[in-house]
Amino acid sequence: xxxxxxxxxxxxxxxxxxxxxxxxxxxxxxxxxxxxxxxxxxxxxxxxxxxxxxxxxxxxxxxxxxxxxxxxxxxxxxxxxxxxxxxxxxxxxxxxxxxxxxxxxxxxxxxxxxxxxxxxxxxxxxxxxxxxxxxxxxxxxxxxxxxxxxxxxxxxxxxxxxxxxxxxxxxxxxxxxxxxxxxxxxxxxxxxxxxxxxxxxxxxxxxxxxxxxxxxxxxxxxxxxxxxxxxxxxxxxxxxxxxxxxxxxxxxxxxxxxxxxxxxxxxxxxxxxxxxxxxxxxxxxxxxxxxxxxxxxxxxxxxxxxxxxxxxxxxxxxxxxxxxxxxxxxxxxxxxxxxxxxxxxxxx
Numbered sequence: 001x002x003x004x005x006x007x008x009x010x011x012x013x014x015x016x017x018x019x020x021x022x023x024x025x026x027x028x029x030x031x032x033x034x035x036x037x038x039x040x041x042x043x044x045x046x047x048x049x050x051x052x053x054x055x056x057x058x059x060x061x062x063x064x065x066x067x068x069x070x071x072x073x074x075x076x077x078x079x080x081x082x083x084x085x086x087x088x089x090x091x092x093x094x095x096x097x098x099x100x101x102x103x104x105x106x107x108x109x110x111x112x113x114x115x116x117x118x119x120x121x122x123x124x125x126x127x128x129x130x131x132x133x134x135x136x137x138x139x140x141x142x143x144x145x146x147x148x149x150x151x152x153x154x155x156x157x158x159x160x161x162x163x164x165x166x167x168x169x170x171x172x173x174x175x176x177x178x179x180x181x182x183x184x185x186x187x188x189x190x191x192x193x194x195x196x197x198x199x200x201x202x203x204x205x206x207x208x209x210x211x212x213x214x215x216x217x218x219x220x221x222x223x224x225x226x227x228x229x230x231x232x233x234x235x236x237x238x239x240x241x242x243x244x245x246x247x248x249x250x251x252x253x254x255x256x257x258x259x260x261x262x263x264x265x266x267x268x269x270x271x272x273x274x275x276x277x278x279x280x281x282x283x284x285x286x287x288x289x290x291x292x293x294x295x296x297x298x299x300x301x302x303x304x305x306x307x308x309x310x311x312x313x314x315x316x317x318x319x320x321x322x323x324x325x326x327x328x329x330x331x332x333x334x335x336x337x338x339x340x341x342x343x344x345x346x347x348x
Contacts (some may be wrong), residue, residue, distance in 0.1 A: 025250055026190070026209055027069045027092040027101075030271070030288045030304045031056055032243055032254070034323035034348045037073045037088045039213065039243075041107035042123030042175035045077040045084015046343045053325030062317030064307070065095045075107075076328075084109040084121075102130045109175075113284050117341050118180045125173040125190075131197060132166035169195035169206065181341050182210040182217040204299075207248035215241035217344045223262060234262035239346055241269070251276060254283065258346045265292040265348060267304070286319065292348050298327035299348040323348060 027036045035055045036043040052074045057332035059067040075086030088105040109123035175188035182212035190209040198204035216239065243254040256269020273283045286309055292302030306319035323345065 001106075014103050025247055027057070027067070027090070027094075028245070028252075029053070029057060029069070029323075030254075030286075030306055030319065030321050031267075031290060031302055031348045032213070033241075033325045033346045034300070034302055035061075035071060035073070035323065036345070037075060037086045037105070037107060038071060038090065039178060039211065040123065040127035040175040040186045041173055042109045042121040042177040042186065042188070043084075043343075043345070044075045044086030044107045044109045044123060045111075046075075046109075046121070046177070046224070046345075047087040047327050048077045048339075049330040050074070050076040050328035052328070053323070055321070057319060057321045059319040060308075060312065061320070062315060063312075066317075067095065068093050082111050084111070084123075099131065099133045099247075103171075104128050111339070113339065114178075117339075119178070119339060119341065121179075123175040123177070123188075125175070127171040127173065128278060129171055129195070129197075130166055131169070131199075133199065135270045165199070167197055167199055169197060171195055171206070179341070179343055179345075182344050183215075184344055185212075185214040187212045208244065208248040211243065211245045213241070213243040215239050215345065227307040236261050239344075241346070251283070254288075257286070258348065260292075260294070263293045263295050263348070265294055265302070266290065267292075267346075267348060271306075272309070282311070286310070290348060292323070294347050298329070300325045300327070302348040304348075 030037065032039050036046065038055075053072070055069070055071045057067075057069040069090065069092045071088065071090035073086060073088040075084060077084050086107045088103070088107070091101045093099070094101075105127040107123055107125040109121050110115055112120045112122075114120055139281065146284045168173040170193070171191045172193045173188065174192060175186065175192040177184065179185075188211045190211075191206050192208050194205035194208055196203055197206045209292065218238045218240075220236040220238060223236050238257060238259050240257040241254070241294075245252045251273050252271055253273050254269050254271045256267065258265055258267045267288070269288050271288060272285040277283050286306035288304055288306050290302060290304035294300050300323070302323040304321045306321070308314050308316050308318050
C-alpha cells in the first residue's frame with residue numbers, strides 16, 4: 001500500500017510541473033548513459049555498489065564558439081536503507097564569450113520492488129549552479145569602440161557596479177526509472193523551480209528540462225568462454241535506445257543502438273528532430289559514432305564522435321567525447337540484497 005501511494009504521489013508531482021517557453025539549453029552528452037547521474041537522479045546507486053566516473057566533451061573545436069564540458073561523479077548503494085546516493089560536479093564553458101557554469105549536485109534515490117524482476121526507482125536532486133562571464137574581458141560594447149579608429153584597439157570598459165557579477169542558483173530536479181531484466185523506461189525533470197539566471201537586474205528563469213529515455217536489451221546468444229576462472233561465457237546483445245529531451249522551445253531526439261560483443265561496445269545513433277524546426281531553422285544535429293570497452297574488472301572506457309549534419313556542417317569540427325568509469329568491487333557480497341536483476345542500461 002505504501003509503495004503504491006509513493007508511486008501515485010511521484011507521478012502527480014511530475015504531471016503538474018510547468019513547461020517553460022523560454023530559450024536556453026543545458027550542456028549535453030552524446031554518451032548520456034556514461035553520465036548516468038546527469039541524465040537521471042534515479043540512477044544514483046543503480047549498480048548496487050560504488051561507482052566513479054569522468055566525462056569530457058569538446059564541441060565544434062574548429063570554430064571560436066566552441067563548447068567544452070567536464071564532469072565527474074560518484075555514487076554508491078546503501079543496502080540497509082535500500083537507497084542510493086550520488087554526487088556530481090560539472091564545469092561547462094560556452095561560446096566565444098566564455099560563459100562558464102559550475103554545478104555541484106547531490107542526489108538520493110530509493111528502490112521499490114513492483115513484482116518478479118521489475119523495479120521502480122524515484123530520485124531527487126539538489127544542485128548549486130554558479131555562472132560567470134567576463135563582461136569587459138570577453139565582450140565588446142558600443143562605448144568601447146573608438147569612433148575615429150573603429151578597427152583599432154578597443155577602449156576600456158565603463159564598469160557598472162554589479163553588472164556581470166557571478167550568479168548563484170539553487171536548482172531542484174526529480175527523476176524516475178522503471179526497469180526489468182532487459183527493459184527500462186526513465187523520465188527526469190531538471191530545474192523544476194526555474195531559478196533566475198540573469199546577470200543584471202531582472203528576471204531570466206532557467207527553463208525546466210524534461211527527458212524521457214528508454215531501451216530494450218536483445219540477447220544475441222552466448223560467446224566464447226571468458227579467459228578467467230568464472231566458467232562463464234562472454235555476453236553478446238543488441239540494445240536499441242531512445243532519449244527525448246525538451247527545454248524551452250528546444251526539442252531533440254536521440255535514436256539508435258549499441259552492439260555489445262564482450263568486451264567491445266559499438267554505438268551508432270542520430271540526434272535531432274528534422275520535422276520540427278526551431279525558429280525556422282532545421283532541427284538536425286549530428287550522427288554519433290561510438291566505440292568502447294566494458295571490462296569485467298569494472299573499468300569502462302568510451303570515445304564518440306559527432307558528425308555534424310546541421311547548417312554548421314562538419315567544418316565545425318563535430319564533437320569529441322571521452323568517458324571513463326569504474327564500478328568498484330562489491331563490498332556487500334554475501335549479504336542479502338533486494339534484487340539480483342542488473343540494471344540493463346548501457347555503460348555508454
